[in-house]
Amino acid sequence: MIKVAVWGAGMMGQGLLGYILDRTDKIELVGVIDRHPEKHGRTVGEVLGRECDIPVTADIDAVLSKKPDVVCILTASNLREISDQVEPAVRAGANVICIAETLSYPWASDSEWATKFDALAKEFGVSILGTGINPGFVLDALPIALTSVCLRVDRIEASRVNDLSPFGPTVMESQGVGTTVEQFEAGVADGSIVGHIGFHESIGLIASAMGWDIDEIKETRAPIVTSVPRETPCVKVGCRHVAWGYSKGELKIELIHPQQIRPEAEGQDTGDFIKIFGDPNISMSNQPEIPGGKGTYASVGNYIPLIGDAKPGIVTVVDMPLPRYWA
């Protein structure tokens, strides 16, 4: 039995809790932490509509005193937001698996943070892993694995075309769904429209695996303007976010992630598309795209049995064994 605590009982945390309750023969759920008072006092069973009398609590110490082997953190995107969650988990001797996009390759956004937490994890003999559908799989681990049958890799291009329709207002706002072009441009300028979080991390993961020295990253965030009504008569419906990684002026990595609602309304198929340019070329497509939510918490769950053998410190999906479903 692996003792697991879950930090964050929002949509992603609830998905992981469902995964965990499907594996009560392998996982002992020792506690669930959430900072939102409206969730406190309810049991996991009440939240999920399943059998489980573990309460959702704000009492971090009580949960960590149960000595979880792994703490899964599903709360926020940025390193500074998760510091107060990762640190006590590590100090309690737990391995950490976390969906913060920036943790998939923390050197990309904050190398000082990465150095500090790498040292902390080594001090306590535990591992910290960031994963999810993207970053963590579609635009990094999967293209990296495909290069393993190549003699030469010149350049990697990967694109994920998804439908945001299932997501809630926070995601819609962060992608600028429903804004005019002018509102979109203003949102990008003031940081309220962020597009995808994770391009710098995916580029870092690919570059580290390929041994490429990426010295320049360019990005664009462009409004996707619909020509047909999609859901509402909004002027625009999403953010086409593209990033390019260069080495000495040469394009090595191109990542494309248009996030929008109902792309099929304009004949745009959703999917995950990877092109390896080299010897041989590889052109992979997966249609429709792997669902982002399920893929993210499934990835977290499926790394639970693998992280116990990882080397101490911050590890990435490139350092980990071949990922696989945990039956």
Place this chain on the structure above:
Amino acid sequence: MIKVAVWGAGMMGQGLLGYILDRTDKIELVGVIDRHPEKHGRTVGEVLGRECDIPVTADIDAVLSKKPDVVCILTASNLREISDQVEPAVRAGANVICIAETLSYPWASDSEWATKFDALAKEFGVSILGTGINPGFVLDALPIALTSVCLRVDRIEASRVNDLSPFGPTVMESQGVGTTVEQFEAGVADGSIVGHIGFHESIGLIASAMGWDIDEIKETRAPIVTSVPRETPCVKVGCRHVAWGYSKGELKIELIHPQQIRPEAEGQDTGDFIKIFGDPNISMSNQPEIPGGKGTYASVGNYIPLIGDAKPGIVTVVDMPLPRYWA
């Protein structure tokens, strides 16, 4: 620098030698062994038409006395055929990476052999890995990696449709290219037409990763009869080899590998196709297929920097880190 010896200077061995000569800053080629007298006395440079004065030799002891870190074996398909190559390499303290299809999961064809060599490798503190395009990647490692973003996996179906045209007479004969239906059936019966070697190994790899207890494997080898002239007016042009793995009567794994010449002549696209049935479903295609020869020796080369950190004993691609191109 990693010291590498190559055992086998046929088509696959020559491909790997080219890979190695592209990486003289990382790999020191310490010797090349081949049992064919016509190759002896020639240098690798003469064989490849490149610069390299390492001779091709039958002198195993001379090569192994140079203490290679890794011996790459590219000679034969079956475990009993490679015993006399793997054993001295292991006793010389070298890790082994080998393209013998049966070595990718040796428990499938000869668990006694696997037990013996696993113990031998542990005794000498080295690792033995079998890899290649298939088994080793397309029909096992790649579908396994795709399951890592699944909450539930009920069944895996994978198909590799390739064109044998680049291959020589040995492969053509083993697939029954150019035979009549009667000759084909006789060839399957007497073992001269084998179809694909590796289905049992791919099923073993998938089942071990998924935690499935496969208790029955069925196979069929059917002639592919052409309706249009393909290259020659042969009655048939290949072998459609299918394998099914069951657990308690339930189909869990279906692997399909029709090997033929010029499939495009009948409108059959080549490619690698993977379907994961579960939650979510995944449907991946890669077209055209990853070339078998290049993919095989690239896979061997790309595991060279990873095998030094593997645990001693027989290891599989499921035990290894996420595979990736070695720049």
